[in-house]
Structures are given as C-alpha cells and as structure tokens.
Amino acid sequence: MRLPQRPARLIAALAVLCLSTLAAYAAPARQQINITAYNISADLVPASNQLTAIAIVTFTAMDDLPIVSFELNNGLALTKVTDGHNTPLPSERLSTNSSVRFTLATPLAKNSVNTWTFEYTGKLVGADTSPVEGIKLAAIGDPISILLYPGRWFPMTGLFTDRFTAEMHIRVPADESVVGSGSGFAAKKTLPANRAEYAFNWTKPGFPGTIIAGKFLDPITAPGVNNIKVWVTDKRKPGAVPFAQQADKEFEFMSGIFGQPESGRLNIVELPEDLGASAAWAPEIIAIAGNRIVDYRNASRLLANTLAHQWWGSKVSPYTLNDAWITNGMCRYAELLFLEDSAGKNSFQTSIGDLSAEALAYDTEPLTTLGRLDPYSPQFQSMTLGKGAMVFHMLRWELGDDGFYKFLKTLLTQYTDKGIRSINVQNLAENIAVGDAKDNLAPFFAQWLDGTGAPAFGDKFSVFRLGNNKGFRTIGAITQDLDLFRMPVELRIETDGKTELKRIDVSGNDSNYSIETFGRPRKITIDADNWLLKSTPDLTVRVAVLRGQQLVAQGDTTAALVEYQKALDANRNSSLASYRIGEIFFNQRNYQSAANSFRDALRGDDEPKWTEVWSHVQLGRIFDVTGQRDRAVNEYRLAVQTNDNTQGAVNEARASMQKPYKRETTEN
Structure with missing residues (x-):
C-alpha cells in the first residue's frame, strides 16, 4: 500500500494517458504528415477479443514523401490499404515502434491532400501489444472494452499534438453501450444478429480517438446535474451519484477560472482496474478505474487532474513534445488550485512542497528540450507535470491572481483548437504583466524554461536600533548560488509586534536590502509561502523519497532502498x-x-x-x-x-x- 498522497504509479499513469509514449515513438524532428480527419467503422467482438475496422484517413504531406509511416498497435494486422484512386499500397510492419511503413512508387507531393483507406483486424487482449510497456491501452473483452487514443487502435501520428476530426461508427453486442466523443447514445441503431451500432461525430480539431464499450447500466446522473452522465457496471453503481456530484463541483470551479470548455457535456466512464493506469481522457470523456469511482472521496485530485484536460489537452494542446509542460503542468496545477479552493491554504502549501520535489527529482534538462527524451521516463513525467506546474505557480506570483487568471483564460481563447508553443506562453504573459513584472518575465522564462536547477537561498543580516524610539533597521543580503538568477522574493519579518512582508528583487549571488520595523525582528524567512521553486535540505529528502517511489513503481526495490537511504542520510x-x-x-x-x-x-x-x-x-x-x-x-x-x-x-x-x-x- 502506497499512502496517501500522489504515488509514483499514479503520477506516471496520468502522464501516460495524457501525453506519453516510449522513446521509439517520440515524434520526429519534423512532422511528415498532418492528419486532419478520420471516418472509422469498427466491429468489436468481446467473446473473441477481436477488433475489425475500416479507417478512411485524410492527411496532408508536409514535404515530398517517398515513404510514409503511421503508428498502429502491434496487435492489429493490415488486410488492405488503398489510396484515393483505389490503388493498393503494400506495407511493412515495424513492431519495434508499433508502426506501419509505406514505400511509394510515386512520392507524395508537398502540401498534397491525400485520403487513404485502411482495413485491418486483430485480437486485442493484454498489454503485450501495447505501444506503452506495461499499460493496457487497447483491449476487447467482457465486461468492458477499451480503445484509448494512446493505444493506436487506428492509424495515427503526432500523439496529442496532431489534431483531427472524427466520425466513428462502432458496432457491439446489443447488451453493451458505447461511449465516445460527440453524440453517441442518442445515435444508437439496432442491427441484426443481436448487435447494435453507435455513431459519434466530433467536428472540432482535437483528439476524439477514445472509445469505451461495455455492459454498463443506463447512464446515471446526480439530482440537478444533467450535463454529467456516469457509465458504470452494476458492481460500481454505489459510487456513481457521489462521483457525479464531485465532478460537478470541480467542473464548475474550473469553468470559473478557465472559461467554458468546448462542450458542456461530460461522460464519466468506468475503466477496468487491470489497465495499469487509473485515468484517461478525451473530449467529453473522463475515464476512471472502477475502484477509484467507488472511493470518490480519495479520488478528487485524480478527477481534478483528469478533468482539467477538457481545457488543457482538448481545447488547447502542445505544439510539439517540447511544449508538453504547458498542458501536463497546467493540469497538475489545476488539481492543486481546486485543492486550495476546497481544502484551504494549508493543504495547498503541503502539496506545493510535494510538487517542488517532483519538479527537482530529475531536473537536468531544460523543459523546452524534453521532446528528445523518452516521454515515458520518470524524468519526462516529473518535469512536465511537476516543474511545469511550478512554472505556472511562480508565474501566478509574478502576475498576481487577477493577472494570472486573465492570462489563463486569454491563452485558452487565443489558441482554441490549436497547438501552443512555449514562446506563445511567454509572449502572452509579457503582454498581460504590469509594472515591474513585465520586466521580470524575460529572465523568468529564461531561468525556468531554458535553464535547470533551483536557487538555494541564504540570508545574512544585522539589526540596528533607531534613535528617538523609531524602531529598528535590518540591513542584510539575500544570497543564492545561481549567478544568472533574477526574480522577486518575499521576506517575512516576524517582530515583537506585527509581522512585516517585504518584496525584494533578487539578482545575482547577493541582493542587498534595508528594512525598517517598529518591533525588533525575531525571525526572517525567505519565501515563507513557497511561491518559488528552491533547493532546501527538506526538499533533498523529498526528492530522494519520490525517486524511490518511482523506482518501486517500476519494480526496482533495490534501487528504491538506495534512494530512501539517501533521504535518511540527509535527515535521520x-x-x-x-x-x-x-x-x-x-x-x-x-x-x-x-x-x-x-x-x-x-x-x-x-x-x-x-x-x-x-x-x-x-x-x-x-x-x-x-x-x-x-x-x-x-x-x-x-x-x-x-x-x-x-x-x-x-x-x-x-x-x-x-x-x-x-x-x-x-x-x-
């Protein structure tokens, strides 16, 4: 039992289903094709774990291409592929990276729009054929079948960066229901042989590539909450209404700070518990492991993180994997914003400490270069989630709450249905900032996006009594070890009387200050409210423990014990x-x-x-x-x-x- 905060496996699971692949599946330096639309017709046969599908794929060639590749689950075999002229196209399966490759007799011309038809079939059972090791992302079975977008159950490219529209027709046994993005339940059609078809149509560029089918009860709603439907098996029915009520609170909160999502409808769907991950998302879909739906009180943060992807992932997305910190980090921070609103400042502050450890656990690469790393590695996940969230937390300190929330809403509005680059975030923040904050933001982004490490602050000061009963003057300097660091830092001065707060612009290794107080200073604390990512002895312990937890999640308990011992060496x-x-x-x-x-x-x-x-x-x-x-x-x-x-x-x-x-x- 791993208790009780965010275990490493949960952090990894969220990252996997939000934005992650193995190293072999990382996007190429230059994208070859841009897929814009799908029309998919699929048959699911749970009794034999079989998927049979036809996918009509419309895409644009980004260059002159003699070779074209698509990602496709290794459990699926192509039976026929034709181009727009109905010409058969021979293919080659590359199982090492879950892809199929086409060597063309006539290269595709740059900017040409092409429509290919893929016919394929195969058995999808466990995680053996999954593009992500150890995580079951596509499986046909009883009582629940999952076809998650990261499972590559249809030919695709540009995971969570290449936006598309999709029309889908899914056929299942008549006693099953199907959930997808776009109107589906109302589009049910009864077929012969005890089968039924569900139709879905998502017309906005996005990621409507997830289908979940199963022997679900009729959709359950909570009293007064008609826009949220919960799809569960009979076993998980007791958790449906409370979970819908919790989702409604979080949905309302996030709509208040982010604005309206692309759809006001939300389907909460039960996932099998042997998936290897606890949650997944798609437009209008929040998929949660069944045991977490029943344990709704302890799943509120998981729900908040997953729900935030209706904005940060669905409404806007990263332009490349180098920009993944924007959506992953903001979903993580949205989770904490809801915690702050619902549980108070103390719970929020505790979680910021955990977040700082997550941010620094593997901080050896700049955020803006992470696309060259294995996106499934602990480093990619910890940094895009943890450090990405801390960047937004610190940006909130720079802009102030009003400016920060204006920034978030504007970012979502300007880039709706588009990919966001890191430079877009910086430019918008600079446009919204006022006063000194506007000048501070260039060095802010240089430090936190293009640099590594965090300052270790120190304080050296002397206190002098002023004459004529005028109080005390404290003259000192904030020290830190990053020569290029520049950022405002708050000092808290606790005196015999009232506590004073002073904002100091820190630049370089030593930043002098002079503060006058009526009462004698008893204690001076740098960044008492944890607005900044900084290196501290306590954080050394937290980082070692977090790395140990992640190693346990990977099954390496020997290495985990080494990390835990490092924590004890730092604090017995x-x-x-x-x-x-x-x-x-x-x-x-x-x-x-x-x-x-x-x-x-x-x-x-x-x-x-x-x-x-x-x-x-x-x-x-x-x-x-x-x-x-x-x-x-x-x-x-x-x-x-x-x-x-x-x-x-x-x-x-x-x-x-x-x-x-x-x-x-x-x-x-």
Whole structure:
C-alpha cells in the first residue's frame, strides 16, 4: 500500500494517458504528415477479443514523401490499404515502434491532400501489444472494452499534438453501450444478429480517438446535474451519484477560472482496474478505474487532474513534445488550485512542497528540450507535470491572481483548437504583466524554461536600533548560488509586534536590502509561502523519497532502498523515508525489518503527519500475520486514537479490530 498522497504509479499513469509514449515513438524532428480527419467503422467482438475496422484517413504531406509511416498497435494486422484512386499500397510492419511503413512508387507531393483507406483486424487482449510497456491501452473483452487514443487502435501520428476530426461508427453486442466523443447514445441503431451500432461525430480539431464499450447500466446522473452522465457496471453503481456530484463541483470551479470548455457535456466512464493506469481522457470523456469511482472521496485530485484536460489537452494542446509542460503542468496545477479552493491554504502549501520535489527529482534538462527524451521516463513525467506546474505557480506570483487568471483564460481563447508553443506562453504573459513584472518575465522564462536547477537561498543580516524610539533597521543580503538568477522574493519579518512582508528583487549571488520595523525582528524567512521553486535540505529528502517511489513503481526495490537511504542520510529522523522502507520490507514479507522501520517512522519527525496513523496500522497487520492478535489490536487502537483518517486509515484500523488482517496469497 502506497499512502496517501500522489504515488509514483499514479503520477506516471496520468502522464501516460495524457501525453506519453516510449522513446521509439517520440515524434520526429519534423512532422511528415498532418492528419486532419478520420471516418472509422469498427466491429468489436468481446467473446473473441477481436477488433475489425475500416479507417478512411485524410492527411496532408508536409514535404515530398517517398515513404510514409503511421503508428498502429502491434496487435492489429493490415488486410488492405488503398489510396484515393483505389490503388493498393503494400506495407511493412515495424513492431519495434508499433508502426506501419509505406514505400511509394510515386512520392507524395508537398502540401498534397491525400485520403487513404485502411482495413485491418486483430485480437486485442493484454498489454503485450501495447505501444506503452506495461499499460493496457487497447483491449476487447467482457465486461468492458477499451480503445484509448494512446493505444493506436487506428492509424495515427503526432500523439496529442496532431489534431483531427472524427466520425466513428462502432458496432457491439446489443447488451453493451458505447461511449465516445460527440453524440453517441442518442445515435444508437439496432442491427441484426443481436448487435447494435453507435455513431459519434466530433467536428472540432482535437483528439476524439477514445472509445469505451461495455455492459454498463443506463447512464446515471446526480439530482440537478444533467450535463454529467456516469457509465458504470452494476458492481460500481454505489459510487456513481457521489462521483457525479464531485465532478460537478470541480467542473464548475474550473469553468470559473478557465472559461467554458468546448462542450458542456461530460461522460464519466468506468475503466477496468487491470489497465495499469487509473485515468484517461478525451473530449467529453473522463475515464476512471472502477475502484477509484467507488472511493470518490480519495479520488478528487485524480478527477481534478483528469478533468482539467477538457481545457488543457482538448481545447488547447502542445505544439510539439517540447511544449508538453504547458498542458501536463497546467493540469497538475489545476488539481492543486481546486485543492486550495476546497481544502484551504494549508493543504495547498503541503502539496506545493510535494510538487517542488517532483519538479527537482530529475531536473537536468531544460523543459523546452524534453521532446528528445523518452516521454515515458520518470524524468519526462516529473518535469512536465511537476516543474511545469511550478512554472505556472511562480508565474501566478509574478502576475498576481487577477493577472494570472486573465492570462489563463486569454491563452485558452487565443489558441482554441490549436497547438501552443512555449514562446506563445511567454509572449502572452509579457503582454498581460504590469509594472515591474513585465520586466521580470524575460529572465523568468529564461531561468525556468531554458535553464535547470533551483536557487538555494541564504540570508545574512544585522539589526540596528533607531534613535528617538523609531524602531529598528535590518540591513542584510539575500544570497543564492545561481549567478544568472533574477526574480522577486518575499521576506517575512516576524517582530515583537506585527509581522512585516517585504518584496525584494533578487539578482545575482547577493541582493542587498534595508528594512525598517517598529518591533525588533525575531525571525526572517525567505519565501515563507513557497511561491518559488528552491533547493532546501527538506526538499533533498523529498526528492530522494519520490525517486524511490518511482523506482518501486517500476519494480526496482533495490534501487528504491538506495534512494530512501539517501533521504535518511540527509535527515535521520525522516518518518516518510522510514515508512517507505517499511513498505518495501512488508511487501517482501520481511516482517521484522518492516516492523523496525515503521517504529523508526513513529520515532521520527512525524512528517507528513499521516505516517503516524499508517505506521500503527501496518504494525497491526504485521502482528496479525505473525499470530500476535493482542499486540495487533493494540496498534489498531493507537491508530484510531490519532483521529487521522487519511486515506481511510481509521476506518481500516476499526475494521481490523473486529476482524484480523489476513494477507492475500496473491499479494507480492
């Protein structure tokens, strides 16, 4: 169990289904074709896991092309491909990068518009044929079939950068429903042989490439919320209405800060739980793993992040993978903006600390060059999500709330149905900024988009008493280790009387200041509200723990233990590092070592607070599986006494007090 904040697997999963591929699938330096429209007719046969489809693809050649390539799931075989003149086109399958290649007798002319027809079929079952290792993105089965856009279940290019329109006709067994982008349920048509057809038509350039079919109940709505429909199997019915109500709150909040999305309709659809990821999105679609729909209270941040893609991904998209930080980062920050609105400033500030660790975990490449990295790597994901979100957080500090929200709405309006470049973000921010902020933004973007690292701040100062009872003058300098860094920084001066705030323009290694206060300064804090991405001793611990979590998610527990040990080397009292080590030992059934680590977590710095309650729960489980029921009950009782129900800890403890914890034989 990985608790309770954003586990590495969840972060990775969101990135995968938002914008990610393996290295082999990264977009070429120069895009060869621009696909503009699809007309797809597909038959799904869950009993045999079979997909059979015809895709009519309209595209423009971006250059004179003797060779044309399309990405296509390795589980699908082409049976026939013809051009606009009905001439057959021989193809070559390249399984190493899930693509098919056509060597043409007559090259396509630059700027020519072409229409090719692809006929193909195949079995889609697990993740073996998936373009993304370990993630099942396209599978036909019972009770739910998934054809997610990143699964390349139709010929495509330019993942989440090449926008297109799509008309789709999907045929399934008559007892199944189909969800897609554009009107579908009302377009159901009954067919012979106990089959049904659903029609979808998305006419705006975007990414309407996801189809989910299954034995869903009739769509469920919450009272007074008619624009949100929830599609679930009978097993997940209890979570449908509460989840719709939560989605409505988040949808209303985001519409307020971003403006209206391209569609006011939203379909929340159940995903299978063996997908390897927790969420996916498409225009009008939020797809969530079934167990997360039932656990709606703990899925609000996952929902917020996924929902934000109706604006940041659907309404606008990255121009290239080098610009992926814009949409990935803004979805991550939208999640925190909703947290700030719903849970308050303290929860928001805690999450900014986690976000800073995510931003610096692999900060060795500028954001604007990430397109040359493996987009499925921890580095790409951590930076586009974490550092991308921190760039928006710091930009909010530069522009102020009013300017920042104006900037977001304007960006979405100006680039609706288009791709956004990093320079577009900078130019618009500079146009909206006023006063000193306008001059600060060029160095701001140079530092955070084109540079790496974060400043480590220091403060050296002296306090002098002023005559005639006029108070005190503090003369000092903010120090930091990045010679080219320039940005305003806030000082908080706590005195015998009122707390003073002072904005200091930091430039270079030393920036002098002079501050007068009536009361004697007792404590001076640099950036107390965490508006800036900065290097601190505490962050060193968080970064090591995050890297460890990501390694655990990849199955490399040995390397993860090394990272956790780095965290303990930086802070011997880190409860979080000790807890994560205990998790590994518990999963390995090394119960004595696990118990020692959970006790270390209880004796540590209690950061974050939830480590206390969950360490007691985990100790209780260890005593249960080792036949020491009395000691187990005592630990569960201590967990309940904390009154900390983070991720349902108190509920878990109370249940285990009534019935001993029993480890499933299938657990690792």
